[in-house]
Amino acid sequence: MRIIAIANQKGGCGKTTTAINLAAALGRNGRRVLLIDLDPQAHASLGLNVESQDSIYNVISRLTPRKLRLENIIQRIENSFDIVPSNILVGTLEQELADEIGRELKLSEVIATVKENYDYILIDCAPSLGILTVNALRASDELIIPVETSRFSIQGVEHLLDIVNLVRDRLNHAIQCRVLITMFDSRLRHSFAMLETFRQKFSELLFDTIVHTSVKLKESAVLGQTVGVYDKYSRGTKDYFTLSKEIICAEKKQPAPAAASVEPKAFSEKMGTLIRQEVKDVQQLFPVRFSYDAAAAKSVFVTGSFNDWSLDDHCRLTQANGKWEAVIALKPGVYKYQFIVDGVWKEDSRNPNKERNSFGDINSLIEVTANG
Ligand SMILES: Nc1ncnc2c1ncn2[C@@H]1O[C@H](COP(=O)(O)OP(=O)(O)OP(=O)(O)O)[C@@H](O)[C@H]1O
Ligand SMILES: [Mg+2]
Known part of the structure; x- marks a missing residue:
């Protein structure tokens, strides 16, 4: 409680x-x-x-x-x-x-x-x-x-x-x-x-x-x-x-909440459908590795049209050997993106595909294809 x-x-x-x-x-x-x-x-x-x-x-x-x-x-x-x-x-x-x-x-x-x-x-x-x-x-x-x-x-x-x-x-x-x-x-x-x-x-x-x-x-x-x-x-x-x-x-030793009143059979059928749907969606996703060189940076995110330019923990890069990396699963399509390094927006300098955006700076572009 x-x-x-x-x-x-x-x-x-x-x-x-x-x-x-x-x-x-x-x-x-x-x-x-x-x-x-x-x-x-x-x-x-x-x-x-x-x-x-x-x-x-x-x-x-x-x-x-x-x-x-x-x-x-x-x-x-x-x-x-x-x-x-x-x-x-x-x-x-x-x-x-x-x-x-x-x-x-x-x-x-x-x-x-x-x-x-x-x-x-x-x-x-x-x-x-x-x-x-x-x-x-x-x-x-x-x-x-x-x-x-x-x-x-x-x-x-x-x-x-x-x-x-x-x-x-x-x-x-x-x-x-x-x-x-x-x-x-x-x-x-x-x-x-x-x-x-x-x-x-x-x-x-x-x-x-x-x-x-x-x-x-x-x-x-x-x-x-x-x-x-x-x-x-x-x-x-x-x-x-x-x-x-x-x-x-953060619940500690809380009693388990009352189970929903669903018949066990109906529940397992529903779960089965949900899992099949999830697996289908997952199969259509392809892992894309984003990386950024900034040994001294404290935080690096990647955000773009694939997540509605939002900031969440899925798009936080982690640091290993001075390099920041994150692998994000994306559906096939063309995406715009930028890195945010210590709060500052940066293009991907190693990606030649780019376009100017309405803020006057550069979005990097990436295409994810069904054959990877
Ligand atoms: N994440 C959000 N995105 C867009 N609008 C929001 C968001 N959160 C709150 N609002 C809007 O901002 C206004 C103020 O929000 P809210 O009433 O929740 O604030 P409050 O702190 O309770 O205000 P008060 O101090 O008057 O009680 C509301 O019109 C609400 O719909
Ligand atoms: Mg209020």
């Missing part, structure tokens, strides 16, 4: 988008997930078409005439995860709790009443460092800090980490923090330079997964759907699924 707050006092950095789509992706992995919308703006609720008169306010407030238990206000989303909705009244808790004894523990206490029913509880926080966010931190074991790759985000993350240290020292509660790069635009050189700065600054705190900018994430929120339902093949769906896998990998 893991409780994860998603917080950053900076507005618009992808907290709610991460909360909604990570909840859905964990749900698709068979985990029982509860998403608590703790933001009076109620963007997570609205982004899932949930408009509710009852919210976590009715559960925590002592002044409300309509006092409810947490389990009474939970709603089911897309048959995949649960949500505790928010509304504007949640904002009044900041003042109401200000004078209460044990005010930092209120959320933790109400979560305790349902936590046995879930594998994961995610908390979407407001863009502030008020008492509600402190409640979320105190209730959580882990914190995800979504950040855009801009220079000002760094100070914001450092400030939030100071608050986390304060919670550890004053409230005697340690939280494991991770930083998630969101809205990464792989078309901009600036993004790669900033990514390098983030890697140096936050190193092991950074998730390997990067969430790329994807218009489908915006569109799905407007329609009140998770991105996996809106467009299951979009980059947004893939990125949040990868993030869910990275988070699941």
Whole structure:
């Protein structure tokens, strides 16, 4: 059972988008997930078409005439995860709790009443460092800090980490923090330079997964759907699924999730079809070796039209004897590509096939043929 707050006092950095789509992706992995919308703006609720008169306010407030238990206000989303909705009244808790004894523990206490029913509880926080966010931190074991790759985000993350240290020292509660790069635009050189700065600054705190900018994430929120339902093949769906896998990998001695209720025979037939399909696709792929000479470089990626110019760990080169190399399986076709060496875009100087691109520099070209 893991409780994860998603917080950053900076507005618009992808907290709610991460909360909604990570909840859905964990749900698709068979985990029982509860998403608590703790933001009076109620963007997570609205982004899932949930408009509710009852919210976590009715559960925590002592002044409300309509006092409810947490389990009474939970709603089911897309048959995949649960949500505790928010509304504007949640904002009044900041003042109401200000004078209460044990005010930092209120959320933790109400979560305790349902936590046995879930594998994961995610908390979407407001863009502030008020008492509600402190409640979320105190209730959580882990914190995800979504950040855009801009220079000002760094100070914001450092400030939030100071608050986390304060919670550890004053409230005697340690939280494991991770930083998630969101809205990464792989078309901009600036993004790669900033990514390098983030890697140096936050190193092991950074998730390997990067969430790329994807218009489908915006569109799905407007329609009140998770991105996996809106467009299951979009980059947004893939990125949040990868993030869910990275988070699941860190599960320690967790009880196995309840098995899906599928007949064993039907399941094995379905698996058989899937495996045959996978093998067919794999047979159509050809290994292509990309290499780059840069003994002093710290990181080298290759990116191109074969992966939509995105940056992920599949296209990271590894170093051996001063040479950087990666083998990538590609379908037959003609591809444009470039190397990114310590955040700087470079053509493949050993490849004579090239073309000028709209940024005014050079893409290298490669053709993969069916006969290798
Ligand atoms: N990876 C992405 N690609 C494209 N658009 C995105 C991405 N992530 C978030 N957005 C969009 O950016 C806007 C802000 O995102 P979101 O609401 O998730 O941020 P937030 O940190 O929760 O904001 P707030 O601080 O107001 O709560 C939204 O319109 C959202 O659809
Ligand atoms: Mg939000």
